[in-house]
Amino acid sequence: MVKKAIKLHIELPKHISNYREFIDQCHDFVVANSFLSTDFKRLAKFKLAVMELLTNASKHGNDHCTLDIIVTKNLVEIKKIDTGKRFSFKDAQTSQDYTFPIDPFSNPKKVNALVGQNYNINIGIISNTKIEFLEPPEVDYLSIDHIPENFGLMVIRQCVDKFYYTYDNEKSLNIFEVLFQND
Amino acid sequence: MNYTLEKSADVNIITVELVEASLNQSDEFKAYIYSLIDGGARKIVLNLEKVLYMDSSFIGALVGGLKNLLSKNGEMALVNITSDVLALFELTRLDKVFHVYDSIDDAVKSFD
Numbered sequence: 001m002v003k004k005a006i007k008l009h010i011e012l013p014k015h016i017s018n019y020r021e022f023i024d025q026c027h028d029f030v031v032a033n034s035f036l037s038t039d040f041k042r043l044a045k046f047k048l049a050v051m052e053l054l055t056n057a058s059k060h061g062n063d064h065c066t067l068d069i070i071v072t073k074n075l076v077e078i079k080k081i082d083t084g085k086r087f088s089f090k091d092a093q094t095s096q097d098y099t100f101p102i103d104p105f106s107n108p109k110k111v112n113a114l115v116g117q118n119y120n121i122n123i124g125i126i127s128n129t130k131i132e133f134l135e136p137p138e139v140d141y142l143s144i145d146h147i148p149e150n151f152g153l154m155v156i157r158q159c160v161d162k163f164y165y166t167y168d169n170e171k172s173l174n175i176f177e178v179l180f181q182n183d
Numbered sequence: 184m185n186y187t188l189e190k191s192a193d194v195n196i197i198t199v200e201l202v203e204a205s206l207n208q209s210d211e212f213k214a215y216i217y218s219l220i221d222g223g224a225r226k227i228v229l230n231l232e233k234v235l236y237m238d239s240s241f242i243g244a245l246v247g248g249l250k251n252l253l254s255k256n257g258e259m260a261l262v263n264i265t266s267d268v269l270a271l272f273e274l275t276r277l278d279k280v281f282h283v284y285d286s287i288d289d290a291v292k293s294f295d
Contacts, residue, residue, distance in 0.1 A: 016207075017207065018203070019203050019205055019236055019238070020202065020203055020235075020236060023236065044266075044267055044270055045270070047267065048267070048270065048271060048274070051205070051236060051238050052238060052239055054238075055205060055206045055238045055239065055240055058206050058207075059206060059240075138276075139276045140276075141276065141279070141280060144249065144250050144253050144280070145250070147246050147250070147277075147280060148243075148246075149243035149244075149246050149247050150239065150243055151239035151242060151243060151275045152238075152239040152240075154239075154274075154275065155239050155271065155274055155275060158274040158275075159274065
């Protein structure tokens with residue numbers, strides 16, 4: 001088990017033609033270095049989270065996109081950083097549009113965010129540049145028409161313990177960060 | 184070709200010939216399913232035995248195909264889903280939406 005942080009850094013191409021190569025690289029790294037190595041259920045979720053972050057990179061990553069995995073004794077952290085379009089969402093209740101940095105920013109709060117057609121996700125606003133994607137409630141699709149055709153953020157959130165987005169305003173960077181915690 | 188089509192009476196059995204079913208193929212796959220439906224297909228079995236990795240874009244294309252098919256009173260069944268892909272269906276609760284079978288025969292019989 002590690003005592004200090006060990007890091008894997010990957011520069012992602014603009015077009016990812018072979019997901020498996022990157023997923024296997026990340027998988028092998030955490031198996032060799034982290035507490036996830038003996039937990040096959042969480043390893044499967046780790047791979048799904050990596051795959052969705054790669055898809056997010058392909059969709060929104062623009063020219064420069066990196067994936068970092070940082071392992072410490074009780075934490076596996078994945079950071080996907082890109083220079084693409086900043087994340088935005090709409091409050092499903094008030095129709096207020098949010099982009100980053102959030103202005104005006106009031107107290108931290110929770111928002112039922114609309115991020116696509118039929119696609120809602122609960123968001124906790126932590127600061128004017130940082131949000132947390134919150135665990136979704138049980139979903140019962142009322143009819144086929146209510147089913148979204150985008151699931152990326154939901155899948156990532158379901159796979160991990162914590163999921164954050166931060167906008168680095170100085171460097172114009174999108175930082176998606178997911179955490180796996182050692183129970 | 185990423186998809187092979189076999190016919191059994193009026194059932195269209197599509198085998199997805201991909202190990203990775205991702206954003207790279209999702210638009211193409213959706214167009215393929217739509218073209219089959221436009222051509223009159225109403226009973227579709229999707230054999231996913233070769234797919235080891237699937238992402239949310241491809242599953243979104245599957246949902247799009249299912250919506251189109253159901254709007255024309257068609258039916259779709261999925262067969263031979265590998266464990267990691269099934270986990271994705273469970274996470275998105277879509278295992279409750281799609282009809283999932285262990286074999287092509289079972290899926291074809293379900294249409295009777």
